[in-house]
Amino acid sequence: MGKQSTEMLKGVLEGIVLAILAGRAAYGYEITSDLRDRGFADIAEGTIYALLVRIELRGLVDVEKVPSEKGPPRKVYSLNAAGRDYLEEFWKTWGFLKRQLDQLHEGGQ
Template identity: 65%
Template sequence: MATHMTEMLKGTLEGIVLAILTDRPAYGYEITTRLRDEGFESIVEGTVYALLIRIEQKGYVDVEKVPSEKGPPRKVYSLNVSGREQLADFWQTWDFISARIEHLRPVPTG
């Protein structure tokens, strides 16, 4: 199952992180912790940070540097209008794909 999970997460992690940011702005470690709390224990911080760079480059988030008690300022990410549009597209695509997959699932017998 781990291999399937990893492969499926590659295609959906961006949407999952955007969904997390709908609640409130967050920095990388907070996002990683939330993912783990939601059951994605195998997610590593490096994966999340690389994804945050990508969604920042795509213009889906606004970034604010906030002073940290320990070390350099933290980059806090908040979903912007473009990110909300991307997230809406993600959910529409998710609904389409998951409905087709569910339709293909055999009904258990017995």
């Protein structure tokens, strides 16, 4: 992924992760794997873990520690009501931006 793509992705990565969590609860490595499966191969695990800390501190997710067979308990993240509201606003904003960018791309005003 080029620098421009990486910078653009940073702006929407939070919404992407929240959308993944809207589908199911997951821990950091699962989220990173899901992103890679979706073609976001260059995203570092550290980026996702830092993002998860931020959204946890902002109260957008609930966190449950579950035992792990390989080491310390895993933090499993699930979207809560505040996170769902935030994600809904993200999709509205995304829709607006997409419409505007599509118009510009097509040469419209």
